[in-house]
Amino acid sequence: MGQSMKIKPIPVPAQGSTLDWHLDQPYRAKHLLWLLLALAFLLFTGHRTEMDKMVVMTGQAVGNVIGLADDSQVVRGLSRVGESMWPPALGTQEEVARLTDLDRENLPFLASIQVHERVEQKLNTDTLELEEHREQAELLVKPLGYVWLVFIKMLETIEIAIWGTLFSVVLSIPLAWYAARNYTYNKFTYTLARGTISLLRSMPELIVALFLVLAYGFGPIAGVLALGLHAAGFLGKFYAEDIENADKKPQEALEAIGAGKLKTLWYGVMPQVVPQYIAYTLYILDRNVRMATVIGLVGAGGIGQELKGRFDMFQYDHVATILIAIFIVVFLLDQFSARLRAKLI
Amino acid sequence: MIEFKEISKQWPDGTMALSEVSVSIPKGQFCVILGPSGAGKSTLLRAVNGLMQPTNGRIVIDGTALTPATARYLRQRVAMIHQHFNLTLRMSVAGNVLAGLLPVVSTGRAILGWFTPEHRAKACSLLARVGLTPKHVQRRAGELSGGQQQRVGVARAFMLDPEVVLADEPVASLDPKISREILGLIRDAARERNATVLCSLHQVDLAREFGDRIVGMRDGKIVFDGTPAEFTDERVEALYRGAKWEDTPKVEEEVSFEGMPSDLVAA
Numbered sequence: 001m002g003q004s005m006k007i008k009p010i011p012v013p014a015q016g017s018t019l020d021w022h023l024d025q026p027y028r029a030k031h032l033l034w035l036l037l038a039l040a041f042l043l044f045t046g047h048r049t050e051m052d053k054m055v056v057m058t059g060q061a062v063g064n065v066i067g068l069a070d071d072s073q074v075v076r077g078l079s080r081v082g083e084s085m086w087p088p089a090l091g092t093q094e095e096v097a098r099l100t101d102l103d104r105e106n107l108p109f110l111a112s113i114q115v116h117e118r119v120e121q122k123l124n125t126d127t128l129e130l131e132e133h134r135e136q137a138e139l140l141v142k143p144l145g146y147v148w149l150v151f152i153k154m155l156e157t158i159e160i161a162i163w164g165t166l167f168s169v170v171l172s173i174p175l176a177w178y179a180a181r182n183y184t185y186n187k188f189t190y191t192l193a194r195g196t197i198s199l200l201r202s203m204p205e206l207i208v209a210l211f212l213v214l215a216y217g218f219g220p221i222a223g224v225l226a227l228g229l230h231a232a233g234f235l236g237k238f239y240a241e242d243i244e245n246a247d248k249k250p251q252e253a254l255e256a257i258g259a260g261k262l263k264t265l266w267y268g269v270m271p272q273v274v275p276q277y278i279a280y281t282l283y284i285l286d287r288n289v290r291m292a293t294v295i296g297l298v299g300a301g302g303i304g305q306e307l308k309g310r311f312d313m314f315q316y317d318h319v320a321t322i323l324i325a326i327f328i329v330v331f332l333l334d335q336f337s338a339r340l341r342a343k344l345i
Numbered sequence: 346m347i348e349f350k351e352i353s354k355q356w357p358d359g360t361m362a363l364s365e366v367s368v369s370i371p372k373g374q375f376c377v378i379l380g381p382s383g384a385g386k387s388t389l390l391r392a393v394n395g396l397m398q399p400t401n402g403r404i405v406i407d408g409t410a411l412t413p414a415t416a417r418y419l420r421q422r423v424a425m426i427h428q429h430f431n432l433t434l435r436m437s438v439a440g441n442v443l444a445g446l447l448p449v450v451s452t453g454r455a456i457l458g459w460f461t462p463e464h465r466a467k468a469c470s471l472l473a474r475v476g477l478t479p480k481h482v483q484r485r486a487g488e489l490s491g492g493q494q495q496r497v498g499v500a501r502a503f504m505l506d507p508e509v510v511l512a513d514e515p516v517a518s519l520d521p522k523i524s525r526e527i528l529g530l531i532r533d534a535a536r537e538r539n540a541t542v543l544c545s546l547h548q549v550d551l552a553r554e555f556g557d558r559i560v561g562m563r564d565g566k567i568v569f570d571g572t573p574a575e576f577t578d579e580r581v582e583a584l585y586r587g588a589k590w591e592d593t594p595k596v597e598e599e600v601s602f603e604g605m606p607s608d609l610v611a612a
Contacts, residue, residue: 253431253498256394257505258420259447263455267444271436 081316088320092145096138111142146318150303150325157302158329160220161288164227168235169281171228175236180243183261193236200233209295220301227291231284238280242273278344282337289333293326346372347393347509347541352402354388354565362388363399363565370541370558372407372508375532377556378545379569381585384562386545390511393543394423406509421448424507426531428514430494434487438477438497441486442468445504471500475530492523499527503534510535512544516551524548528555549581 046052063069096102096113107113115138122133142148178184178193205226212222243265251268259267296304303322310318348369354362363385370376378386391397392404395416404411406419424445432441443460454460460468472482475496481489486497495515502510512531516524528544532555535542546552552559553573561569561576561584569580 247434249427249429249431250433252396253425253427253501254444254447256396256420256425257423257445257448258417259444260452262452263447263450266456267436267440267447268433271433271440274435 084314084316085320087317088324089146089315089317090321091141091143091147092149093139093141096140099140102140107140108142110144111140114139114141146321150306150321153303153306154325154329156220157292157296157304158289160223160300160302161227161285161292163220163224164231164288164292165281165285167224167228168231168284171232172235172239175232176239176243177265179236179240182244183265193240197233197236197240200229201237202233203230205230205291205295206298209300210298213299218299218301218305223292223295223300223302226295226300227288231288235280235284239273239277242276243269246272275344279341282341286330286333286337290326290330346370346405346407347543348405349389349392350403350405352389352392352399352404354385354392354397355400361565363392365402366565366567367402368560368567368570370543372541373536373539375535375542375544375555375557376560377552377558378543378560378562379547379549379552379584380562382547383564385565386562387513388565389562390425390513390543390545393509393511394420394425417448421505422507423509423511424502424505426495426498426502426510426512426515428517430491430498432486432494432497432501435485437483438472438486438489439465439468439482441497442472442500442504445501449505467504468500471503472497474503474534475500476526492519492527495519495523495527496530499530499534503538506538506540508538508540510540510542510544512542514545514547517547524551525554549576552576 057072057074060069060072061074064072064075104113115136118135118137120133120135121130123129124131175193175197178189179197181190184190184193208229209222209226212225216222216225246269250272251264254264254268292302293304293307296302296306297308299305299308303326307319307322310316310322346369349366352363352366356362366385366389378389380386388397392399393406393411395411406423409415409419411419433444436444440458443458443464446460446464447455450460450464469479469482477493477496477500481493486494489497498515510531515531516527519527528551531542531544534540544555553576556573559569559571559573559576560567561580563584569576569584
């Protein structure tokens with residue numbers, strides 16, 4: 001009723017009065033001025049962010065590839081890394097002498113023991129001459145050993161992502177309740193919840209993980225907490241906004257019979273917002289898997305920790321294996337969440 | 346027995362939706378409130394369960410005045426049937442009907458959806474009563490037609506065996522045949538429980554057919570109060586006379602161009 005009161009009739013002018021019809025051009029000098037200002041801004045900031053240099057270097061690189069330019073810093077850098085990345089590392093070799101609990105009769109799957117001859121130059125202290133010294137070493141060769149290791153680390157990463165997601169969902173439910181304008185108790189709880197959400201969202205996972213590693217030590221605890229805290233802010237915000245925007249009609253029906261806030265939320269709002277909630281949560285799971293690979297860089301467990309170690313030791317063939325593994329997992333997860341969404345919505 | 350004691354409602358923009366409406370509806374009566382749009386019918390109904398807070402005046406239901414302290418208790422005894430059905434469309438028909446019990450079900454049971462066998466049997470018998478079949482029970486409410494949705498709305502309203510049923514234009518968006526069926530269901534279910542019905546309507550013929558009593562409203566005031574027999578065609582004419590574009594408020598008529606026929610002032 002309050003709505004219908006706002007409808008105003010369009011006044012119809014008296015018959016015979018002359019009407020002034022005109023339809024203006026959509027642009028005026030004002031718009032040109034704005035365009036020039038925007039251009040000036042882009043030129044200024046573009047120079048400061050070295051976009052001009054980027055264009056020159058990329059041009060050189062393209063020229064170098066098609067044979068027009070002699071040298072390109074970009075191509076040199078990339079090809080140096082690229083050459084050492086291919087082929088990706090698949091297997092591992094370990095000296096049998098260092099393995100104390102190796103059972104020769106019962107070798108691990110696909111593994112074999114190979115004898116390698118090592119030639120070393122050694123200084124003979126009597127003659128003061130270098131002599132060739134031959135040494136035989138037994139190596140335990142696992143042809144897919146590194147793939148298996150990456151697989152295990154990847155599983156750990158996914159586990160961190162799943163627990164980070166669970167943690168964020170549990171944390172964001174009360175946040176969403178208090179941050180929804182129509183369900184919070186008062187202005188104070190609303191402001192508190194919204195403030196907490198902003199705070200959580202403003203802290204990047206990597207920075208949080210850096211501090212949590214100091215608190216909880218290296219390993220997955222810091223990873224799970226860092227992912228969970230950041231995602232709780234994201235989910236709290238989006239859950240709350242869906243509660244606020246849900247269709248008011250069923251809520252009014254339940255409010256009218258005195259069902260109480262919590263039961264009204266559960267029966268009048270939740271069924272409406274569940275598909276969106278699933279979509280948000282799947283996005284967070286997807287994001288957490290990708291972020292879990294990154295926060296390992298600061299020691300918060302998972303594949304990232306392995307990646308960082310190999311990168312620092314210039315073992316780019318191992319890095320290549322890890323990157324391929326990350327790509328496969330993200331791709332599979334995309335497929336999985338797309339199917340789940342299609343099924344549930 | 347519902348007593349409206351000098352109920353007034355002024356919207357924040359200054360419009361008087363209700364001006365000192367006093368009327369009392371005895372127990373078990375089917376009272377139709379009739380009038381053009383914007384007359385204040387919905388506003389009057391919504392005063393009964395406190396969805397609308399009147400600026401002045403009091404509501405007394407069976408001797409208990411509606412105050413913030415008694416609202417929760419009184420609301421359980423006042424059911425409401427809505428113009429737009431107000432069902433949770435993505436929830437099952439069963440869930441929507443059982444939601445009518447929420448005020449008396451513990452929070453734990455409500456969250457788990459673990460209703461007692463008696464409650465579930467009651468939901469089934471009411472769904473049968475309003476003419477639905479067992480195959481509807483697990484369907485989503487949004488998959489049903491408008492008429493079927495309002496049947497679910499009626500079943501939900503009677504889950505708590507209310508003493509008062511507020512029906513806010515319950516058949517405004519339904520065709521005449523289904524409208525008669527729905528109003529018949531509301532009337533019969535209310536009679537079985539000796540519940541008072543307060544039903545706002547647009548349609549004069551339906552009001553005459555179903556009402557024990559007709560209250561005519563215009564511009565926030567009661568302009569007719571009597572039996573359907575007393576509600577003659579002249580009375581109908583008087584109630585709707587001069588009502589032009591349904592929602593055009595009075596203020597706007599003053600800005601219309603002088604000398605123009607008022608029906609050219611398009612809403």
